[in-house]
Amino acid sequence: MLLGLIVPLLMVEVPPLTDYPNHLARALFLAIGANDPIMSKIFAPNWQIAPNLAIDILLPPLLRIMPPLIGGKVFLGFAAVLPASGTIALNRACFERRSYWPLAVGLVVYNVPFLLGFINFQIGVGVALWGTAAWIWMARRHPVLGIFVGALFGLAAFFSHLFAFALYGLLIGCWEAGSVIQRGLRSDGIALFVVRRLGSAMVALIAPLLLYLVSPFAGTGGAVFRYGWLTKLKTLAVPVAGYSPLLTYGILAVLGLILAGLLVTRRLRIAPLAFLAFPLLTVLFFALPTGAKGVFYIDTRVPVMMGFLLFAATLPRVSRPVGVVIFLAIAALFIARMSLIGRVWVEAQQDVADVRAVLVPVTPGSRVLAVDALVDTSNGPIVPSRSLARTYPNSFWHYASFAFIDRQAFWADAFTLSGQQPVISQPYYDRSGKAGAFPMPTLQMLTGAGLAPGKPKPSHLTDWPSKFDYILVVNASAGPDLGKFLPGKLRLVARHGFAALLAVRHPAR
Numbered sequence: 001m002l003l004g005l006i007v008p009l010l011m012v013e014v015p016p017l018t019d020y021p022n023h024l025a026r027a028l029f030l031a032i033g034a035n036d037p038i039m040s041k042i043f044a045p046n047w048q049i050a051p052n053l054a055i056d057i058l059l060p061p062l063l064r065i066m067p068p069l070i071g072g073k074v075f076l077g078f079a080a081v082l083p084a085s086g087t088i089a090l091n092r093a094c095f096e097r098r099s100y101w102p103l104a105v106g107l108v109v110y111n112v113p114f115l116l117g118f119i120n121f122q123i124g125v126g127v128a129l130w131g132t133a134a135w136i137w138m139a140r141r142h143p144v145l146g147i148f149v150g151a152l153f154g155l156a157a158f159f160s161h162l163f164a165f166a167l168y169g170l171l172i173g174c175w176e177a178g179s180v181i182q183r184g185l186r187s188d189g190i191a192l193f194v195v196r197r198l199g200s201a202m203v204a205l206i207a208p209l210l211l212y213l214v215s216p217f218a219g220t221g222g223a224v225f226r227y228g229w230l231t232k233l234k235t236l237a238v239p240v241a242g243y244s245p246l247l248t249y250g251i252l253a254v255l256g257l258i259l260a261g262l263l264v265t266r267r268l269r270i271a272p273l274a275f276l277a278f279p280l281l282t283v284l285f286f287a288l289p290t291g292a293k294g295v296f297y298i299d300t301r302v303p304v305m306m307g308f309l310l311f312a313a314t315l316p317r318v319s320r321p322v323g324v325v326i327f328l329a330i331a332a333l334f335i336a337r338m339s340l341i342g343r344v345w346v347e348a349q350q351d352v353a354d355v356r357a358v359l360v361p362v363t364p365g366s367r368v369l370a371v372d373a374l375v376d377t378s379n380g381p382i383v384p385s386r387s388l389a390r391t392y393p394n395s396f397w398h399y400a401s402f403a404f405i406d407r408q409a410f411w412a413d414a415f416t417l418s419g420q421q422p423v424i425s426q427p428y429y430d431r432s433g434k435a436g437a438f439p440m441p442t443l444q445m446l447t448g449a450g451l452a453p454g455k456p457k458p459s460h461l462t463d464w465p466s467k468f469d470y471i472l473v474v475n476a477s478a479g480p481d482l483g484k485f486l487p488g489k490l491r492l493v494a495r496h497g498f499a500a501l502l503a504v505r506h507p508a509r
Helices: 002-011 020-035 054-063 068-095 101-109 119-141 143-160 162-183 190-214 229-237 245-264 272-287 301-312 320-358 395-407 443-447
Strands: 043-045 268-270 314-316 367-372 423-425 470-474 490-496 499-504
Touching: 002 068, 002 101, 002 320, 020 043, 020 054, 020 068, 020 395, 020 423, 054 068, 054 119, 054 143, 068 101, 068 119, 068 301, 068 314, 101 245, 101 301, 101 314, 101 320, 119 143, 119 162, 119 301, 143 162, 143 190, 162 190, 162 272, 162 301, 229 245, 229 272, 229 301, 245 268, 245 320, 268 272, 272 301, 301 314, 320 395, 320 470, 320 490, 320 499, 367 395, 367 443, 395 470
Parallel strands: 367 470
Antiparallel strands: 043 423, 268 314, 470 499, 490 499
16 A cells, blocks of 8 residues: 555656645755855745744755655655554554554545645644554553653654644544543542643643744734635545545545444444544634635645544454455555546646746746736636646646756745745845745736736736746646737747746846
């Protein structure tokens, strides 16, 4: 199963995970940029206490010994295997026996947040699952040493992702609370037992909590927004969703039938921590907004955590024939899911190749703005795309990162948010960036059209001819004749299938 998770990574050169190229470019700077005469003029390191640093800590050392695209895929393989193996480890810790059941977690690994490139979150979930497994194992054998080990996992989860730390704290807290309930609230010495068990969990979590309070992220503002309830309910499918709604709902239907049958026949063991964790995660899911503090898709993280926990904290008790049927059904779904992902990723490679090809004329140190030609608000609605890789999720949003990876040029969407990433743009380039905000601007915005009524133009698009040297156009085949688009300001330099490159006509030139 773990090897099966890696197969899609072996099939392609650039996995089309939406945010991944942006993360890879930043890690490349952290690996070699400080000593590079061009890169060091574009970015500068800006290390701060932040609960979102897994990529920035772990990937740069790989890129010092491997080519960027190879090192990136090795890192993504780690991000896929860590939470899957953590689920298996936690299941073993909860039930103290081996089972094929947690292997079904393979259906959850390529969840929507992972396909969107939320790699820190994915790694953090793996750290939280392994940390909880270690906490349970140590509590039974070496409780004092377990507090120290638990504190280390708490710090690792915190620096991986804030949601990962929340999951870790929730799981060890629910485990300890379950231990208290199992002992009995009226048993002798229960007060001391409660203080010792819950106190040990607090000791393990106190350092990350203090770090969060003093981190810049704690004071970060930003608009809070929520989607409607129907959209929120659809979000519950994100653990197994992907490029095919039919396969998504097929997986949900099969898993729903299996779990319903096990529950009705009382053949499903549930770990004590799950009786508390699942209700709390459900409340958290409905309470959380979709966006806040400059972070998006916040509430999608909770169903993913519940998806991993489902296979970590439950265990069927069935006869061998029934077990074989369940195993074959899940294995068939896993093979179908991995096959679809591999096919879509291979299909996306042409788009990546087109972008990298048109970026060849870009000069080192120049500034690149990426725009989408697919939306033309003056002439009609969005033009539908035939490529699954383009439509869900929008994998091409950060392909402009190859301007830095391949050509050592600045691109407007670089992730440089203070308190979230340990990199900032140098002054000359800072006014040309938007720190990774989304969505991608449209080609029509360069003309002043395409903005929502009453919404101001983004600052980096104001007087854009003075802020950029090149315009990278994606979905170029769906747009207007780029050779005649704003001829007084732009000049078509290269066009290759999915992408095109326009040079900005500066007055001095």
